Amino acid sequence: MNGIGLEMILATAMLVSLNFYALAGGADFGGGVWDLLARGARAKQQRRLIAQAIAPIWEANHVWLILVIVILFTAFPPAFAAISTALHIPITLMLIGIVLRGSAFIFRSYTPNDDTAERRWSRLFEIASLVTPILLGVIVGAIASGRIQIKEGMVTNGFLRSWLAPFPVAVGCFALALFAFLAAVYLTLETRDTLLQEDFRLRALMSALLVAILALVVYLLAEEGAPSIRHHLAGSSWTWPLQGLTAFAATVAIIALWKRRYPLARICAVAQVSLILWGWGLAQSPYLVEPDINILNAAAPPSVMRLLLLALILGGVLLLPSFFYLYRIFKSRPD
Amino acid sequence: MDNLFAARSQMAMSLGFHIVFAALGIGMPLLMVLAEWRWLRTGDELYLILAKRWAKGTAILFAVGAVSGTVLSFELGLLWPHFMGWAGALIGMPFSLEGFAFFTEAIFLGIYLYGWRRVSGRAHLASGVLVALSGAASGIFVVIANAWMNTPTGFRLMDGIPHDIDPIAAIFNPSAFPQAIHMMVAAYAACGFAVAGVHALMLLRRPENLFHRRALQIALAVGGVAAILQPLSGDVLAQAVARYQPVKLAALEGQFKTERAAPARIGGWPDIDAQETRHAIEIPYGLSLLAFHDPQATVRGLDSFPRHNWPPIPVVHVAFQIMVASGMVLIVVTLWGAYLAWRRRSFENLRWFLRTVVLAAPLGFIAIETGWVVTEVGRQPWIISGVMRTSEAVTPMPGLVVPFITFTLLYVFLTVIVIWLMRSQVMESPRIEVQSQ
Numbered sequence: 001m002n003g004i005g006l007e008m009i010l011a012t013a014m015l016v017s018l019n020f021y022a023l024a025g026g027a028d029f030g031g032g033v034w035d036l037l038a039r040g041a042r043a044k045q046q047r048r049l050i051a052q053a054i055a056p057i058w059e060a061n062h063v064w065l066i067l068v069i070v071i072l073f074t075a076f077p078p079a080f081a082a083i084s085t086a087l088h089i090p091i092t093l094m095l096i097g098i099v100l101r102g103s104a105f106i107f108r109s110y111t112p113n114d115d116t117a118e119r120r121w122s123r124l125f126e127i128a129s130l131v132t133p134i135l136l137g138v139i140v141g142a143i144a145s146g147r148i149q150i151k152e153g154m155v156t157n158g159f160l161r162s163w164l165a166p167f168p169v170a171v172g173c174f175a176l177a178l179f180a181f182l183a184a185v186y187l188t189l190e191t192r193d194t195l196l197q198e199d200f201r202l203r204a205l206m207s208a209l210l211v212a213i214l215a216l217v218v219y220l221l222a223e224e225g226a227p228s229i230r231h232h233l234a235g236s237s238w239t240w241p242l243q244g245l246t247a248f249a250a251t252v253a254i255i256a257l258w259k260r261r262y263p264l265a266r267i268c269a270v271a272q273v274s275l276i277l278w279g280w281g282l283a284q285s286p287y288l289v290e291p292d293i294n295i296l297n298a299a300a301p302p303s304v305m306r307l308l309l310l311a312l313i314l315g316g317v318l319l320l321p322s323f324f325y326l327y328r329i330f331k332s333r334p335d
Numbered sequence: 336m337d338n339l340f341a342a343r344s345q346m347a348m349s350l351g352f353h354i355v356f357a358a359l360g361i362g363m364p365l366l367m368v369l370a371e372w373r374w375l376r377t378g379d380e381l382y383l384i385l386a387k388r389w390a391k392g393t394a395i396l397f398a399v400g401a402v403s404g405t406v407l408s409f410e411l412g413l414l415w416p417h418f419m420g421w422a423g424a425l426i427g428m429p430f431s432l433e434g435f436a437f438f439t440e441a442i443f444l445g446i447y448l449y450g451w452r453r454v455s456g457r458a459h460l461a462s463g464v465l466v467a468l469s470g471a472a473s474g475i476f477v478v479i480a481n482a483w484m485n486t487p488t489g490f491r492l493m494d495g496i497p498h499d500i501d502p503i504a505a506i507f508n509p510s511a512f513p514q515a516i517h518m519m520v521a522a523y524a525a526c527g528f529a530v531a532g533v534h535a536l537m538l539l540r541r542p543e544n545l546f547h548r549r550a551l552q553i554a555l556a557v558g559g560v561a562a563i564l565q566p567l568s569g570d571v572l573a574q575a576v577a578r579y580q581p582v583k584l585a586a587l588e589g590q591f592k593t594e595r596a597a598p599a600r601i602g603g604w605p606d607i608d609a610q611e612t613r614h615a616i617e618i619p620y621g622l623s624l625l626a627f628h629d630p631q632a633t634v635r636g637l638d639s640f641p642r643h644n645w646p647p648i649p650v651v652h653v654a655f656q657i658m659v660a661s662g663m664v665l666i667v668v669t670l671w672g673a674y675l676a677w678r679r680r681s682f683e684n685l686r687w688f689l690r691t692v693v694l695a696a697p698l699g700f701i702a703i704e705t706g707w708v709v710t711e712v713g714r715q716p717w718i719i720s721g722v723m724r725t726s727e728a729v730t731p732m733p734g735l736v737v738p739f740i741t742f743t744l745l746y747v748f749l750t751v752i753v754i755w756l757m758r759s760q761v762m763e764s765p766r767i768e769v770q771s772q
Contacts, residue, residue: 055445055449056445056446056448056449056450057445059397059398059401059441059444059445060438060441060442060445062401062405062441063434063437063438063441065405066404066405066408066434066437067431067434067438069408069409070408070427070430070431070433070434071431073411073412073419073423073427073430074423074424074427074428074430074431075424075427076423077419077420077421077422077423077424077427078420080412080416080419080420080423081412081416081417081419081420081423082416082420083412084409084412084413084416084419084730085412085416085730085731085732088413088730088732091409091413092413092738092741095405095406095409096741096742096745098402098405098406099402099403099405099406099745099749100745102398102399102401102402103398103399103402103749103752105398106394106395106398106399107395107752107756109394110391110394110395110756110760111756111759111760153416153417153420153731154731155731155732159732159733300423300424300427300500301424301500303500303501303502304424304425304427304428304500304502307428307502307503308427308428308431308502311428311431311432311435312431315431315432315434315435315438318435318439319435319438319439319442322438322439322442322443323442325442325446326442326445326446329446329450329453329454330445330449330450330453
């Protein structure tokens with residue numbers, strides 16, 4: 001296996017992990033958003049359904065993020081150093097969100113029979129679930145923008161300018177909308193209660209609309225905010241099939257939701273979110289941080305890359321059946 | 336507070352917080368699995384209640400450990416980007432393996448906690464065993480990464496840049512095995528005694544409660560076995576430190592002068608200006624014996640190292656003394672308990688013994704915290720021993736005192752809540768009163 005192949009394979013593995021994180025961990029954040037927005041006669045049942053859906057799996061889902069970070073700092077250490085230097089502030093804020101979301105959720109689960117405490121933990125869980133995905137999106141948007149400028153370990157562009165800008169913030173809102181959409185679609189399959197299904201069907205349809213609007217906003221802002229990515233998205237040969245496929249998945253998801261074909265809607269929602277991520281990945285490839293750091297000049301030595309790949313393969317062999325078992329136990333038949 | 340000190344404080348605080356939850360995350364699953372196994376063997380429902388109760392505690396502690404561990408994995412880059420840029424490839428492997436261990440732990444903990452009615456009894460117990468094993472594995476991998484910072488191997492240094500990187504040699508650095516085994520045993524000892532202390536306290540209040548008696552027996556057995564084994568792993572680690580980190584050994588012993596047949600010092604205060612450790616009880620030949628298994632061995636003192644490479648001597652020396660003393664007390668408590676058990680006296684009735692166990696409850700964690708001070712502060716001023724100074728690794732980000740204070744407040748808040756939850760949800764006696772006949 002030649003050197004270039006290894007770098008591309010590991011960068012791909014990183015994106016695969018991020019994709020799993022978005023589909024699994026992202027939807028857990030989306031669940032928190034719907035907890036916040038629980039309304040109507042069945043607000044209590046909605047919250048209970050969300051809690052039941054998240055409880056057994058959120059910690060395992062969260063580990064995908066750790067895997068992304070570990071692959072980044074093992075395979076591309078200078079990129080990790082640059083990103084965590086320049087984006088110190090949004091990353092720190094995101095970590096606070098992660099800590100509060102997880103703790104508040106578990107504290108709420110273990111304070112039964114105490115309505116006041118439960119309400120307080122719920123509020124904290126909901127707000128953290130709302131803010132954390134925005135920050136995650138802001139970080140991704142800043143990385144994509146090409147505005148992180150690092151020279152010899154020093155940030156030359158300030159600690160705010162790279163992420164506190166319209167484009168990263170729009171990506172943050174887009175990420176939140178995507179996660180909320182995923183969660184609503186998944187939740188239609190978590191219950192047999194048709195009224196609850198209707199609640200989340202309506203929420204899924206509304207968030208699908210929001211996703212479409214924000215996708216347009218992000219695309220328009222990219223002109224100014226992430227010119228290089230925008231250039232690739234607009235001009236590459238792969239882009240129109242990919243974007244066409246994304247639009248197709250999005251449309252079928254909406255039609256399937258409309259016709260209450262929930263399993264089909266879930267497949268399409270998963271495809272849509274994944275295709276958006278891969279579109280970003282392709283448009284940014286081979287850069288990890290534009291314009292200075294790419295997967296070649298940031299790569300660890302081949303000895304490390306080979307061993308890491310081996311570990312990922314062996315880990316995957318252990319992990320995927322375990323995940324399959326976990327999801328089969330908790331997700332195969334709604335109560 | 337200057338930026339470097341703020342960064343070090345934030346790292347120390349984050350690690351000091353996380354290590355408690357990490358150690359409990361290693362020990363608690365073992366306790367809960369043992370209780371479930373006893374239930375399956377004896378059919379005694381009390382063990383089932385106990386397993387569920389300990390699982391509840393594990394769930395809360397694991398969640399806080401998981402999120403604070405996530406913070407640490409990012410903080411490596413947020414606070415020490417130059418270190419991670421330089422060494423990421425070298426210490427990335429153990430962290431990757433840790434990632435998979437953490438995955439396994441989270442997946443099977445989910446099954447264990449929420450799958451009581453969804454999987455067979457055997458599958459449930461097996462899930463618990465996997466949680467306990469993967470928890471231990473993830474602890475071992477993280478400690479291996481830290482061990483590399485103490486004794487870096489697997490590369491050749493040229494112009495300040497690592498060449499010929501061999502990630503396997505980095506994993507099997509000379510401190511890896513001694514440090515990992517010492518930390519694992521410490522985790523079981525600390526967790527066992529902390530849990531035993533809680534149940535001993537409840538037994539003092541309700542002497543006849545069978546639930547707390549069973550809990551105390553299991554927790555003391557786990558904590559006691561670990562406490563008795565700990566000096567062995569300590570001996571292995573001491574020899575590794577003596578050989579590969581002589582300046583750390585000199586600091587933790589307060590050994591200023593290079594000498595043959597060096598004594599071991601108990602207590603005392605290292606006086607930097609006078610270059611001697613005052614008021615210590617000296618055991619002749621002790622240090623030479625402990626460090627090199629040879630009473631006549633020469634121990635290098637601090638005088639053989641340039642002053643700018645010394646760690647903060649008093650901090651390291653005092654922390655080491657506290658660690659050893661805490662471990663010794665736990666051994667004495669264990670021997671007392673073993674003696675009572677051997678004489679077939681039920682120690683659950685002996686109020687003095689129970690009181691001692693309550694007082695000993697925090698000692699395992701005090702030993703863990705001070706042990707980390709020894710290994711981390713004892714490595715200063717280096718972040719990678721002899722290769723990169725901590726001051727070279729720190730981020731250029733200004734105002735680090737702000738995240739330090741923020742995370743400190745956040746963790747204080749979490750600590751208060753966790754203690755309150757443990758008291759209200761985990762420690763209370765089961766609703767159904769169970770009395771001995």
